[in-house]
Amino acid sequence: MSSEFNSNRYEQSMAEKQRRKPGETREKLMGAALTLVGKGRHFASLGIRELTRQAGVVPTSFYRHFRNMDDLGLQLVDELGLVLRRMMREARGHVLQADKLIEESVDIFISHARANRSFFLFMAQGLAGESRAIQDGIRSEMRFFASELANDLRRLRLVDHLSDGDLDMTCDLVVRSVAFSLTDLLGVAEDDDYQIDQIRKRTIRFLQLIFVGAAHWESGKS
Amino acid sequence: MSSEFNSNRYEQSMAEKQRRKPGETREKLMGAALTLVGKGRHFASLGIRELTRQAGVVPTSFYRHFRNMDDLGLQLVDELGLVLRRMMREARGHVLQADKLIEESVDIFISHARANRSFFLFMAQGLAGESRAIQDGIRSEMRFFASELANDLRRLRLVDHLSDGDLDMTCDLVVRSVAFSLTDLLGVAEDDDYQIDQIRKRTIRFLQLIFVGAAHWESGKS
């Protein structure tokens, strides 16, 4: 990555101290955090020096962009939101007919989880992390995701018999189940296709079970 | 049992350096870890010195009982198993008739979660923690819990139409949903009765939805 500017003006780079595109260090620091998390470290155990070392930057640079570790975590949550939105957009574009809706959505989810492993690892960690702000941020992203899902389902008119509240609850449960499958997914090796397929099948069955419940919800309500 | 001369020799305890019942320091260390976790710290960020300080013990004592932090975590997972088993036993004893089964189980779960807050906090953290061994341990406890639940349901003959595999899947989903509600529960203040009741109601609805799905599962299967 980022090799587009190494050809034209490196002859004056005697010092090469700080000529980089703006915000690059910031991204390097956030990327370094994700890299370390991707290597199995927990975000809460990362230190500033360790982070800057991984990013190839001097420790003091950290404070130019973040007040402390929680601050960096919050900005990571914001980027996580972008990842989720990209995933939603792709799902909305790809789902063609209703009968394969669950399978295709789960597939898209799994492929995004594999492509953005570190991001989702960070999300799973943050749910029970030590910063309340990060926790709330992630929870809020999940709520947003669930409400968007509810909107889509309403638009597709597949669940007309459900009240808004019941639909929201159903989507909430769906998102939680998928999020939990996510932690399964992050627990197996990246290339263990067999295990990943098992998780895929289980997740699909979970969602089918939930939607069967939703289809019969009013009649089954006590 | 008591010989005749071991009763009058406690007056030489001038130093009182290390006369404590065996294993007390071990428990103090594990308790200190739980205390810190209960205060909002993440287990992965705890240090040995910090822990021994909290326990009121000298740092070197740590190594008498644990090889490292992961070792301590694993032993905490074992104790977590005991907590879960106690909870299951109480649930089995208290559930009288089938129609209140979900409500009563959720109530028991919530009361145990409040009573053993730090333990469940540790469990929620460990699910996405940095030690694979701890992660697997917790996952294994959850699987055991789910299979016990499946046994109970089979014994109560409430779900005779489900195959063993489908019942296991249903119970797995139930346990996951409850575990996720747990993280909600741990996120609110201990005495915020209103929020806790909201979580209680939502969890009950989740489980009802799942069981409605299970009741119609075969017919809804594609």
Place this chain on the structure above:
DNA sequence: CACATTAGTGAACAGCTGTACACAAGCGTG
């Protein structure tokens, strides 16, 4: 061009960290 602002650097400091080592007190067993 002059200027304030921004983003980078290196040196420094006090304090904390994990771990090793040698020692002491009490225990159970012979």
Place this chain on the structure above:
DNA sequence: CACGCTTGTGTACAGCTGTTCACTAATGTG
């Protein structure tokens, strides 16, 4: 009693930690 075993203690050390400070180079704005 003497012995080894376990548990707890104090000291020590090298290395890492977060954070402050003063300095410098490049950038954008007038």
